[in-house]
Amino acid sequence: MNMGRILEDVIRKNSANTDRITAENTIGYVVAENSTGVVAESSFDNTSAQAIVKHMHGVLVAAAQSMVRDLDPPNKLCYMRVATRKFEYLIAPEEVFTITVLQ
């Protein structure tokens, strides 16, 4: 299954989240491949997209996944919302990709 198909599948499956990608109040989004951190799609410039992938996908999602498992091994992280003073990160880690929407 090629990357394009997987990406479409991920975006369709996260439609609730990805609908927000096109919603007016969305500041932007990043879709990146988990294993490589490569940005597959983003509304941001590359530097900003890479920073979000490095910090949110690389560090925060990884920390959340292990904390969830440490507390309850059979459990699994599905989705995170990080509300900050200026905007909110909605992060949906999937099998191959992770989608982050800022709103």
Added chain:
Amino acid sequence: MNMGRILEDVIRKNSANTDRITAENTIGYVVAENSTGVVAESSFDNTSAQAIVKHMHGVLVAAAQSMVRDLDPPNKLCYMRVATRKFEYLIAPEEVFTITVLQ
């Protein structure tokens, strides 16, 4: 200002979150002091409460706070929601205490 007063103030200020503490679909909650990690109030047994404080307050909130600042120094973490397959952690880090509700 004694701890009891601060705790009441934190809980009142987080009323949206703390209303959930009493809501039927709430699994439970933990209120712990940030500097010491001491559990101030919880509906869980001490071992479970301590584990949530150690993993969620100690590791995850700390990671989220630093990621938010790394991406945008003037920004600040207000609130986190960690949705897992079995339940959702609602985490409100305050100045002195952090409240986590499971629903």
